[in-house]
Amino acid sequence: MTLPAAAPLFDADVAVIGLGAVGSSAAWRLAVRGLDVLGFEQFEPGHAWGGSTGRTRLFRVACLEHPGLTPIARRARDLWRELEDESGRPLFHETGGLMIGPPDSHIIEGTLRAAEAHGLPVERLDGDEIASRFPAHARLDPGDIGVWDPEAGILRPEAAIIAAAESARTAGADLHIGVRVVAIDPDDDGVTVRTERSAYRVRSVAITAGPWIARFVPHLPLTPHRVVMTWFRARDGHEATLDTLPVFIRSVPGRDTWIWGHGAMAGTDGDTGADHVDGFDGSDGFDAKVGPEFDGPFPADDPDAIDRLVHPGETDGISDLVAATFPDLDPEPSGTTTCIMTHTPDGQFVVGPTAHPRVVVGGGCSGHSFKHASALGELVAQSIAGETAFTDAAFLDPRRFQAG
Ligand SMILES: Cc1cc2nc3c(=O)[nH]c(=O)nc-3n(C[C@H](O)[C@H](O)[C@H](O)COP(=O)(O)OP(=O)(O)OC[C@H]3O[C@@H](n4cnc5c(N)ncnc54)[C@H](O)[C@@H]3O)c2cc1C
Structure with a gap:
């Protein structure tokens, strides 16, 4: 049997x-x-x-959130590069990144802590050096300093x-x-x-x-919660590309808050392969992106029920911060979308x-x-x-x- x-x-x-x-x-x-x-x-x-929607994400090696993240960022970059080779898609653009704030701010102290822990080749800039090397960031509070992380850049998430x-x-x-x-x-x-x-x-x-x-x-x-992302165009006759406005996290002049973002990229660097994604217009390009500090408290949103529409007035706060920081940008958003962030305590x-x-x-x-x-x-x-x-x-x- x-x-x-x-x-x-x-x-x-x-x-x-x-x-x-x-x-x-x-x-x-x-x-x-x-x-x-x-x-x-x-x-x-x-x-x-x-x-993970929204065309771009900031990449930094001098991770101000925790020095233990630096080896993870470096391993991640190797793996992103491996995926670029395997897929033939451009995924990572190294632009360098500028952190700006008072010397005792979390942005500066955290970035320098990670850099010191791992011997990273960051550069410390005073206000005059920031203004001459990065004119887009010339609006500063007295005493603000910068830290340039040459290994920073942007990733294409989708x-x-x-x-x-x-x-x-x-x-x-x-x-x-x-x-x-x-x-x-x-x-x-x-x-x-x-x-x-x-x-x-x-x-x-x-x-x-x-x-x-x-x-x-x-x-x-x-805790998941709804976030609105915003893009901005340079005013006529002005420029805000990845070359003139590389990845940044910076304090806002005259305000007790910070913003993050990067400049625009023309849609000419090859196929990211994500143009089927809702919200893509078929090009690989994007306008400058600026977002606010997410400082909580974080309301718990049901990810299946979050409001995907961006309503009039919802972007007034970020427009105000853009107007206070970047005279070259039109503070009226050129694009918006929603995304979900998930926080831990x-x-x-x-x-x-x-x-x-x-x-x-x-x-x-x-x-x-x-x-x-x-x-x-x-x-x-x-x-x-x-x-x-x-x-x-x-x-x-x-x-x-x-x-x-
Ligand atoms: C506005 C914003 C800006 C950000 N900026 C940055 C930045 O500049 N740099 C940076 O490093 N990070 C940034 N982040 C964080 C980063 O984008 C996210 O942390 C990351 O993309 C989340 O990845 P994830 O894999 O955890 O979630 P997701 O990418 O959302 O993946 C979860 C997946 O699980 C699937 N799923 C869920 N439930 C089920 C189920 N029951 N069955 C089958 N599938 C399921 C979902 O459909 C989804 O595809 C930002 C986040 C936001 C919201």
């Missing part, structure tokens, strides 16, 4: 839930390790409805996510696009992942669901195992994770593969919020 073959215990080694910035990279980094990967994305890679998902597929990941995971049930032996139509049995899960992450790990203090990400060792998370963007996302995917993959992390990422351990 021949017995029927036993059903395999597992459909895959690991399921990655959410193929946005961190998840597409996690799927890629898991698959290149030879693990059997199932990926789930409720929309499509590079879509406009999560935390295209980078598409490229990571493609590389994950090439490495063997089985990606289910347009499929929403509705529940996970972890136990001692594995995890059952349920979609609207099917159930899958895997050894581990990576929860990389961005603004939706708290649905799966509600005990983690992650300490402003750092959550990357690593939860109280359940088979459930690993990668998220909690806190407004500064895109630059690191490829390396956060690597950390997620290392955690699941049982490898030693490429850098000390204990400050990102999700279990810091679970003590007691």
Whole structure:
């Protein structure tokens, strides 16, 4: 008598839930390790409805948020470059970046702390040097100084996510696009992942669901909230390109707040591959982008129900800050869109195992994770593969919020 073959215990080694910035990279980094990967994305890679829309993201190596982020940014840059080579898409433009503020401000102190910790080749500029080298930033408060980070630049988020998902597929990941995971049930032996139509049995899960992450790990203090992004054009006869206005984070003259952004780029540098994304006009170019400090309190918005319209008056605040800082820019926005930011209480990400060792998370963007996302995917993959992390990422351990 021949017995029927036993059903395999597992459909895959690991399921990655959410193929946005961190998840597409996690799927890629898991698959290149030879693990059997199932990926789930409720929309499509590079879509406009999560935390990674808006054409550009700032990249910095002198990370003012925490010196431990510098090695993550550097590893991420290597991985973005690898994805550029694999996809043929331009993903990272190194422009250098200027941080401006009083010497005792978080912007300056944090940037210098990271630079000193890692011996980064930053330059310290006084007000006169800022005004002569970067005339767009000539409006300064007395005593403001600058720190130039030559390794800063911009990333193309939608295209980078598409490229990571493609590389994950090439490495063997089985990606289910347009499929929403509705529940996970972890136990001692594995995890059952349920979609609207099917159930899958895997050894581990990576929860990389961005603004939706708290649905799966509600005990983690992650707060999604709606943000409006704004673009601006140079006034007639003036210029505000990436050359004259490279990446910046700076204090606003006469105000107790700061802004971030970069200049415009003409749409001539090749195909990012993201022109199917809602809001793209088919060109790779963009106007100058300026955004405000996000200083909380952060209201919890349901990511499925956030208002995607930008209403009259909503951009008056940022227009006022642009008018106070950049005389060359028309303070009336040339474009707007909404995006979702996900905050943690300490402003750092959550990357690593939860109280359940088979459930690993990668998220909690806190407004500064895109630059690191490829390396956060690597950390997620290392955690699941049982490898030693490429850098000390204990400050990102999700279990810091679970003590007691
Ligand atoms: C306005 C703004 C400006 C920012 N500026 C910068 C910057 O300059 N530099 C920087 O480094 N960072 C910046 N950030 C942060 C950065 O963009 C985000 O941290 C990052 O893109 C979020 O990545 P994520 O992978 O966590 O989330 P996402 O990219 O949103 O990915 C989550 C994915 O999970 C999917 N998903 C969710 N639930 C499910 C489910 N149940 N089933 C299947 N799929 C699911 C979603 O559809 C989505 O694709 C900014 C963020 C915002 C909002």
